[in-house]
Amino acid sequence: MSLALARWWMVLVGGIILGGGLFLHGVQASAIYVREEAANTFFLWRWIGSITFPFQDDATQLALWLNEVPRSMIEESGRDAWTLIAIGCLLVLLSPCCKAKRKRARKHRRAT
Secondary structure, three states, X not given: OXXXXXXXXXXXXXXXXXXXXXXXXXXXXXXXXXXXXXXXOOHHHHHHHHHOHHHOOHHXXXXXXXXXXXXXXXXXXXXXXXXXHHHHHHHHHHHXXXXXXXXXXXXXXXXO
């Protein structure tokens, strides 16, 4: 019974870690896309956007913020995402290895 519970927890925790890694990878991909779009914008429009920052909508503020985040930090979050994905996959794929060995029942024959 305890191994079945451990197997269930391995699948649950592995799925949560795997989902977190996939989510982080999606956020990282979105950040790279937004940074590239902000970098491709004419420098004068970026300057005007930074001056009028409090009056911009949320998407523009996010693009301006992400343009100031160092590229190395975004790459590091990508490595973290792949690490979480690998750990989650390992937990989920190794959970079937937690099987209890079944004991064969001996048949007791009565001597009659």
